[in-house]
Amino acid sequence: MSQGKVTIRDIQAKKGKEKITFTSVTDVSTARIIDASDADMAGAGAVVAAMSILGYTRSLPSVMEQVLIYLRPIASTLQRALLSATLPYGTYQASNEDAIIGGIEYMKAGVDSIKIEGAGIMVDRIHAVVSVGIPCMGHVGMAPQQIGAIGRYRVVGRTAQEAVQILDEALLLQDAGIWAIEIECVPDRVAEVITQRLRIPTVGTGSGTGCDGQGLMAMDIWGLPQPVAPRLAKRYDDLFALGVEALRSFRKDVLNHRVVLAKNEVQITDDEFNRFMDIIG
Amino acid sequence: MSQPAQKKKLTIADLRGMKERGEPIAVTTAHDYVTTKLVDEAEIDAVLVSDWSVATSVLGYATALQAKWDEVLFYLQGVCRIVEHAVVIGSLPFGSYHVSDAEAVRNAARLMKAGADTVKVEGAGPIIDRAHAISQAGILCVGHLGATPHSVKRRSGLCPFGQKAEEAAQLVKDAQALAQAGAWAIMLEGVPDRVAEIVCRKTNAIIIGAGGTSDCDGQMLTIYSILGMPEAVSPLFSRQYADFEGSMLAALNAWCAEVRNLEFPTEKQTFDIKDEQFERFLEVIN
Numbered sequence: 211m212s213q214g215k216v217t218i219r220d221i222q223a224k225k226g227k228e229k230i231t232f233t234s235v236t237d238v239s240t241a242r243i244i245d246a247s248d249a250d251m252a253g254a255g256a257v258v259a260a261m262s263i264l265g266y267t268r269s270l271p272s273v274m275e276q277v278l279i280y281l282r283p284i285a286s287t288l289q290r291a292l293l294s295a296t297l298p299y300g301t302y303q304a305s306n307e308d309a310i311i312g313g314i315e316y317m318k319a320g321v322d323s324i325k326i327e328g329a330g331i332m333v334d335r336i337h338a339v340v341s342v343g344i345p346c347m348g349h350v351g352m353a354p355q356q357i358g359a360i361g362r363y364r365v366v367g368r369t370a371q372e373a374v375q376i377l378d379e380a381l382l383l384q385d386a387g388i389w390a391i392e393i394e395c396v397p398d399r400v401a402e403v404i405t406q407r408l409r410i411p412t413v414g415t416g417s418g419t420g421c422d423g424q425g426l427m428a429m430d431i432w433g434l435p436q437p438v439a440p441r442l443a444k445r446y447d448d449l450f451a452l453g454v455e456a457l458r459s460f461r462k463d464v465l466n467h468r469v470v471l472a473k474n475e476v477q478i479t480d481d482e483f484n485r486f487m488d489i490i491g
Numbered sequence: 492m493s494q495p496a497q498k499k500k501l502t503i504a505d506l507r508g509m510k511e512r513g514e515p516i517a518v519t520t521a522h523d524y525v526t527t528k529l530v531d532e533a534e535i536d537a538v539l540v541s542d543w544s545v546a547t548s549v550l551g552y553a554t555a556l557q558a559k560w561d562e563v564l565f566y567l568q569g570v571c572r573i574v575e576h577a578v579v580i581g582s583l584p585f586g587s588y589h590v591s592d593a594e595a596v597r598n599a600a601r602l603m604k605a606g607a608d609t610v611k612v613e614g615a616g617p618i619i620d621r622a623h624a625i626s627q628a629g630i631l632c633v634g635h636l637g638a639t640p641h642s643v644k645r646r647s648g649l650c651p652f653g654q655k656a657e658e659a660a661q662l663v664k665d666a667q668a669l670a671q672a673g674a675w676a677i678m679l680e681g682v683p684d685r686v687a688e689i690v691c692r693k694t695n696a697i698i699i700g701a702g703g704t705s706d707c708d709g710q711m712l713t714i715y716s717i718l719g720m721p722e723a724v725s726p727l728f729s730r731q732y733a734d735f736e737g738s739m740l741a742a743l744n745a746w747c748a749e750v751r752n753l754e755f756p757t758e759k760q761t762f763d764i765k766d767e768q769f770e771r772f773l774e775v776i777n
Contacts, residue, residue: 231747236523238551242721243736247743263523263566265573279562283551365762370771373764377776397764400772407776418761424750431746432739434525444760446742449735450529453718456732457519457533460717464517464710471728476638476651476703478659478683485656486686490663490693 216250216292218323218345218389221423224250225411230423232294232392232413233431236262237280240428241287250423251413254284255296255325257354262429267437269354270299274312278319285320294323294347299355302326306338313344323389327353329379333386340387348383350376351417352395363438365416367396377404384410392425393417498531498576503609503631503675506536506578509708510697516709518580518699519717520544522566526714527573537578539611539711540567542585543640548715548722555640556585560598564605571606580633581607585641588612592624599625599632611678613639615665619672626673634669636662638681638702638727649726651703653682662686663693670696678711679704681727703728 224230235241235252244252258280259272277298285293295316302309309326316324325347326336339346351366360366367373377400380391390411393401398418405412405421414421429436430443434450463469478486509516518537521527522545530538545566546558563584571579581602588595599610609631612618618634625632637652646652653659659682666677677694679687680702688706691698700707702725716725718735749755764772 229750231750237549239548239720243739248747263569265524368764370768373772374775398761419753431742435528446745447738453529454532459732461517464515469705469710471730474703474728478654482656486659489660
């Protein structure tokens with residue numbers, strides 16, 4: 211585990227040398243755990259508010275005010291891992307000014323980088339935010355906020371035409387000034403070619419080992435449920451089963467009047483108890 | 492993870508039935524998708540969206556007093572959208588019910604609109620009037636006495652309440668007054684068991700013990716304590732049923748090691764492109 215805050219330069223220096231790890235964070239408790247781990251980066255953007263907290267099956271319903279609620283405390287908790295967060299849907303699409311205002315809100319909340327999904331007109335938005343000095347990541351392939359255009363959660367880039375388009379988008383985004391890019395649900399060989407063609411690091415989510423790094427939601431790593439069950443994530447523990455078991459043990463202890471506290475400083479002396487009984491008669 | 496079958500939503504009438512049958516009620520906290528799903532899967536009876544938990548475990552404030560209205564409402568909205576089984580108790584944050592009866596009713600109604608089944612207020616004195624006003628407005632109200640989170644500064648820390656005979660007697664009086672005012676349940680926090688037992692006997696409301704108090708009609712322990720999440724251990728008492736912190740850290744590091752050793756992703760987490768399409772892709776870009 212490296213000491214001090216992981217910076218954009220640190221992540222960029224890993225390209226072609228060491229794989230980058232990018233996970234997610236939802237509150238200050240998980241932030242403390244992420245910070246103690248070996249993960250380089252964590253995300254806490256629109257997906258957290260809409261899906262991890264509010265339980266929607268898409269990331270679209272989150273709004274800026276809600277995201278800022280947890281983004282500020284998470285940013286001040288993370289002493290090491292780099293925090294990169296996706297702007298909420300609807301806060302950056304309409305104009306470059308909107309994108310800059312949203313980006314500044316995030317930077318003031320303490321994130322290390324913002325992330326904007328998609329290409330096309332988003333290339334302009336990204337160019338605008340980067341021009342005013344806001345670090346920004348891109349996101350191509352199956353970008354959750356582009357779900358309307360893509361139609362459903364699916365692999366993108368299985369045809370030569372789609373694959374070419376993703377590469378073109380990634381190159382345009384690189385020219386617009388992004389410092390790293392997430393490639394989601396793109397065939398491994400395509401993602402590998404994109405990675406080779408870019409100067410900036412690529413973080414793959416379901417896009418093979420050819421990327422410069424890997425992204426995986428912490429809940430998926432832990433085996434904890436999300437509103438949309440991941441088809442491909444690998445679990446490194448089954449904390450849902452463990453948590454249910456822990457809660458059932460608690461419930462059983464309550465039913466049996468046996469919640470034995472490991473430590474309990476809450477006692478009353480016999481003297482005081484007898485006086486109490488006298489008072490209430 | 493298989494989606495569990497639709498569960499029957501418990502009501503406050505169900506909890507009253509449990510008290511009548513002498514069946515203890517299990518209560519914990521929740522604040523997001525994972526915690527709410529865990530609570531429902533374990534068939535916990537009631538779930539508290541606690542301003543204390545939201546403030547300290549979720550948002551990193553030092554005390555419950557700092558949790559803002561919008562913050563508590565946000566997490567309550569999530570739990571209410573997701574919950575299928577447990578009764579949802581919404582904590583009214585510090586300051587949202589103190590000024591007047593009218594404001595208490597207004598804010599209690601806002602928590603109900605977010606989907607809460609009942610709302611919780613802390614303290615006695617004028618708060619008994621607030622509990623009465625809320626109940627009169629047709630909103631089920633829970634009281635909260637003892638070493639309550641909102642009293643942490645006034646009482647110079649999280650220290651037990653009711654260790655002195657006079658304090659204990661005051662608890663009985665306050666609990667009775669709250670029940671009279673319409674509170675259907677009262678949380679007793681950081682109160683000695685023997686005192687809590689007497690409070691139970693002397694009031695009709697359902698008494699839920701918390702913070703070191705256990706011999707009541709029910710028991711509340713925060714979900715992060717039960718799961719063993721970081722810094723969730725109280726200075727007054729502790730009880731953990733799992734080591735989530737250790738397990739989470741180990742799982743994250745196992746994943747990081749696999750990524751660095753090119754062991755993740757495997758073929759299972761990878762998609763393929765047909766050779767013909769891949770060749771065409773290379774032709775176009777070269």
